Amino acid sequence: MAFSSNSDGDSVLSEINITPLVDVMLVLLVAFIITAPLLNNAVHINLPKTATTAPPTQTKAVTVSVDAQRKLFIDKQEIAQEALEPELRKLVAADHDLSLSLQADDAVPYGAVAKVMAVIERAGVSKLAVLTTPGG
Template sequence: MAFSSSNDSDEVLSEINITPLVDVMLVLLVAFIVTIPVLNNAITVNLPKTAATQPAEPKKPVTVSVDAAGKVYLDKQELPVSSVEAELKALHAANPDLTLHLSSDEAVNYGTVAKVMAAIERAGITRLAVITNAE
């Protein structure tokens, strides 16, 4: 604290008193420490004990690829575009939860990719992921 006496000259006091600032910061810190546990609205539940189970093994998705020349591949096996639908229907009949990944070269004609996508839709496959590269 700065005290002045009558003997001192009238100089300007250029020191900053940080005591009130520290007091306010400590009060805010205590307030945050007290309120943060209150913000957690989780309900405490005692879960029942059961036998451990193995998670279901994820099935590998089928990959349909179209290269730059317009050739269609079903899991690295080349197929004509006309027979893609029949092959996919057979795979879908064997596994109704079939997941399909579609990848195509960026230089391929859009018409070829559209034909493959139409064959996928007619085969009844609903789980389709189009594979791309991130920019």
Template sequence: MAFNTKDDGGDDVMGEINVTPLVDVMLVLLVVFIVTAPLLTNAIHVNLPETAETAPPEEKEAVYVSVDAQGKVFIDKTEIPLESFENELKTRKAADPEIALNLNADDAVQYGIVAKVMSSIERAGIAKLSVLTIAK
């Protein structure tokens, strides 16, 4: 930028930024946004019938299966030997056919133990299995 300090009445260089055009553009964009925002919803208005209230469906807690660093298997904080793990799952599946499992395995546990646990879960006929990890 150049500054002219002489007062000769010539072409003076302005030292400030003219924000008026910027404000004009921002106001136009704001008006366009305000006008188009209600049009973005694809709501179809329907007159719904009135019914009696019903109870929400009962949400069941998932059963947690954990494998610690030493390879011990737990079902809801109860240690289960790996040999009887599949029978325990079959018993729980018979009691609750919609059983869901959350599998926690320690980072240091051998892959073979986790694979055995997962195959036992599959053989027990349990289809709802979540493998829990930590997101980075």
């Protein structure tokens, strides 16, 4: 507090000095302006590209598997990558409500699995379950 030097008496000057408050606020503002761009926690990755497909309108359980060597299997029968889509189209033609389960080995890269999923979608399978092992 400030005291008046008037000779009238001992009256107290009741004004608040806001200069220190403004100084602190400006320092905080500068600190936040500098640190705000560092708070962006975005992870930049290159996602695999697949062909675009339209959602089909289409319950027999069929399992498509991808092993660690990226070999494809339909119900435990090995099939070539090029033959997967025509084979799935045959299965969908036989049963329009075909339900498909996809399982892939943990060592298979995400891009390979995404391409298989795109083939499954292009083949007309509308019900897809991705199988995983519980736990983490």
